[in-house]
Amino acid sequence: MxxxxxxxxxxxxxxxxxxxxxxxxxxxxxxxxxxxxxxxxxxxxxxxxxxxxxxxxxxxxxxxxxxxxxxxxxxxxxxxxYPMVDREPLPRWNFGRMTLLGDAAHPMYPIGSNGASQAILDARALTAAVMRHGATPEALTAYEAERRPKTSAIVLANRRNGPEQVMQMVEERAPDGFADLDAVISRQELEEIAATYKRLAGFDPAILNGEPDLFG
Ligand SMILES: Cc1cc2nc3c(=O)[nH]c(=O)nc-3n(C[C@H](O)[C@H](O)[C@H](O)COP(=O)(O)OP(=O)(O)OC[C@H]3O[C@@H](n4cnc5c(N)ncnc54)[C@H](O)[C@@H]3O)c2cc1C
Known part of the structure; x- marks a missing residue:
């Protein structure tokens, strides 16, 4: 890539x-x-x-x-x-017996390997909530409480380039180019920015592997 x-x-x-x-x-x-x-x-x-x-x-x-x-x-x-478009994070997803999921709930700039992957995490959280609370309004409330704050934060982070912010930082620090990338941005800085976004987006392997098995 x-x-x-x-x-x-x-x-x-x-x-x-x-x-x-x-x-x-x-x-x-x-x-x-x-x-x-x-x-x-x-x-x-x-x-x-x-x-x-x-x-x-x-x-x-x-x-x-x-x-x-x-x-x-x-x-x-x-x-x-296609234009780079998103929408302001919504104040609510649940309306009676209806909820939102995927792009209907949180359309975001498709960067940071995101968009569809968040829809999958929504589906996982909704499934878990229904398994815990049955097909009830409580399940939708639990689902929204878990996913809306997380995805709202990603919508806003993607407006600031998400993990691709490192490319903009290098451009600003070395607009005329560079011979040694390490002199422009350290590996530690690169890794920290990537790790912060992974945690925000729910892609951090340690956090993911620590989650309980839904169907176990
Ligand atoms: C160029 C581009 C690159 C992307 N790259 C990535 C990536 O690398 N990784 C990633 O995770 N995400 C990526 N995304 C984002 C990803 O495609 C979306 O987040 C994802 O498709 C959202 O899935 P969804 O099911 O919520 O909505 P959609 O995929 O939009 O599905 C909604 C469906 O509902 C149908 N529909 C609409 N209205 C009605 C109606 N009234 N009745 C019946 N059906 C209806 C639509 O036709 C559509 O098929 C990218 C998006 C774009 C545009």
Whole structure:
């Protein structure tokens, strides 16, 4: 997996298939750029075909010995655009016999490997609450009490780049580039930021492994 850039312009790519006989794998990529706030906005949508002319020129200089970003962009079978959008954390999820889960409850910027993974944690918490309290209003209350504060914090952290904040920090400290990353940001600082986000998002292995087995 590769992530490069900073909060104004970023490129992420990773294989989504195993390599075939020719050694080539399908690659998913995300080319992200920030537009001026006064630019006319298009409604959020995941399936609108993207226009290369709107972002490819910004990535033309991003030719590295190990990755030719513009060539990868131009070779895509399909390109879709989506705006980085979220919503303010909600004051409540439960309405009588109904509750919210996943993006309906906490739409967030899809960074830090998040969005769907939080929906899975919601489902786990809801299942546990129903097993404990039965299919009752108490179960929904317990579920909301556990998950709403946690996911609200992630929505807000993702507005500040989530764990990808380290890329912005390096950009600010060394805007003209660097030869030695350790001189710009220490490994300890990198690890602390990653660990803090993992704890916030519920991905910390020690915490996860310490949770009781739901079905045990
Ligand atoms: C580009 C991108 C990259 C992402 N990358 C990641 C990632 O790496 N990791 C990660 O964890 N998350 C990622 N996410 C976020 C993730 O996709 C969402 O958080 C996740 O899909 C939310 O799941 P959901 O089931 O709550 O909602 P959705 O996936 O939106 O599902 C809701 C479903 O309900 C259907 N629906 C809507 N209205 C109605 C109706 N009235 N009747 C019947 N059906 C209806 C919709 O068609 C849809 O199928 C990414 C998102 C985007 C856009």
């Amino acid at each position: 590769c992530m490069c850039g900073h909060e104004r312009q970023k490129f992420v790519c990773y294989p989504i298939s195993t390599a075939g006989r020719d050694g080539r794998a399908g690659i998913n990529w995300i080319a992200e750029r920030r537009f001026p706030a006064d630019r006319p906005w298009r409604r959020e949508d995941w399936n609108r075909p993207g226009d290369l002319g709107e972002f490819l020129p910004d990535f033309v200089p991003w030719r590295f010995p190990w990755l030719d970003v513009p060539a990868l962009i131009e070779s895509a079978a399909a390109v879709y655009e």
